[in-house]
Amino acid sequence: MAKNENLSTILEKLTSTAEWRMEKAKDHPNDAARNLDAAKLLYKIAGELDGMTSYIDDLFENIRLGDIDVAPAVNAYITSIGFRAHPESTHAFLSDIDGIQADLA
Numbered sequence: 151m152a153k154n155e156n157l158s159t160i161l162e163k164l165t166s167t168a169e170w171r172m173e174k175a176k177d178h179p180n181d182a183a184r185n186l187d188a189a190k191l192l193y194k195i196a197g198e199l200d201g202m203t204s205y206i207d208d209l210f211e212n213i214r215l216g217d218i219d220v221a222p223a224v225n226a227y228i229t230s231i232g233f234r235a236h237p238e239s240t241h242a243f244l245s246d247i248d249g250i251q252a253d254l255a
Contacts, residue, residue, distance in 0.1 A: 157199070157200075159221075160199070160224070160228075160247070161196050161199060161200055163224070163225060163228050164192050164193075164195055164196035164199070164228060165192070165193070165196050167192050167228050167229055167231070168188075168189040168190075168192035168193045168196070169189075171185045171186070171188045171189035171192065171232065172185070172186070172189045175189070184232065184233065185232070187232055188231055188232020188233060189232070191231055191232050191236075191237075192228070192231055192232070194240075195231075195237070195240050195243050198240040199240055199243070199244075202240065220250070220251055220254055223250045223253075223254060224247060224250055224251075227246060227247070227250055231243075
């Protein structure tokens, strides 16, 4: 998988997870704030990430989302943002993705 495909895949996952969190906020009014905060963070990371392509080229060149172990782990991490995972910045998000891959190597 090429780095641009990796970026597209991660952006798509961030956006779809944010949309899912928005729906969960409607479904679970008692937990709406946490779901809305998670969605906001996911949208923020996606927006910043989309504008940082030159910065992340090297990282995405090395990410192996086609790897049977890496993609599910990255998906699980993205889904956990705002609940179990709280990256403070897009840079922290990228470091976490890199760490997931390193842990699985």
